[in-house]
Amino acid sequence: MKRLINRRPSWLTALLLGLIPFLVIGLVYLGESNARLLENPDDRLLPSAMQLVEGVKMIAVDEDPRTGQVILWADTAASLQRIGIAMGVCTLAGLLFGMLNGMLPYVRAVASPLVTAVSLVPPMAILPILFVIFGLDELSKVMLIVIGIAPFLIRDLQGRIREIPAEMMIKAQSLGASSWQIALRVVLPQVLPRLIDSVRLSLGSAWLFLISAEAVAAEQGLGYRIFLVRRFLSMDIILPYVFWITLLAFVMDRALYYTNRAAFPWLGGRMAKEGA
Structure with missing residues (x-):
């Protein structure tokens, strides 16, 4: 008899099984929403499916009378530009300083303690300082992500390099x-x-830092919009925005995953075993 630990679902079965939790969450939400709306038709905490559709139409199809833009796409463009620049800087910094720290003992002796100290600073704690130093424009938002992510990448890459067998060197x-x-x-x-x-x-952390910065000081962006409409309890807008941010993060994750597999095919077996 084949042990349960050795049984693997086909890709279609895995896909269907992966959809089950989302279907359960959706059904639970709809049930709770209907119950609340039956008790109070003006309830705004859990909008109905129709209210969500109307909210999506308002943000993704209709133009904003004040700016003439479709707010969802304008906010998405602003946020993606910020996180794209920040993650590009983080990646380059992680590669450069991670390799220097990992390969050169003298550089590691000088820079590693500083990188470790910076990585332990809660980025949100220094957000006001960043606004004072870099202003309220784009640079402060990018710097928040860089300070929050780059030290982690540097330390991780440094550790990976030091794990390379000495025999190879x-x-x-x-x-x-x-x-x-x-x-x-x-x-x-x-x-x-x-x-x-x-x-x-x-x-995930990069999106958290971005949304936090946009919520504090921005005129456009996904985080800015969520915190703008929260005062009106506009859950028909907030929930689609949260779903959209999650979808964007998922697409970015999958893009990096398949880029890794295409660029480094010898990793395919390991990545498959780790479940992506």
């Missing part, structure tokens, strides 16, 4: 490779896929 040096050649031909191919994995893991 010794063999490369025995064959006459310089430090630069070891960095490009031995270390870089091994840490790039790990860097992409780390960026994937940090996406």
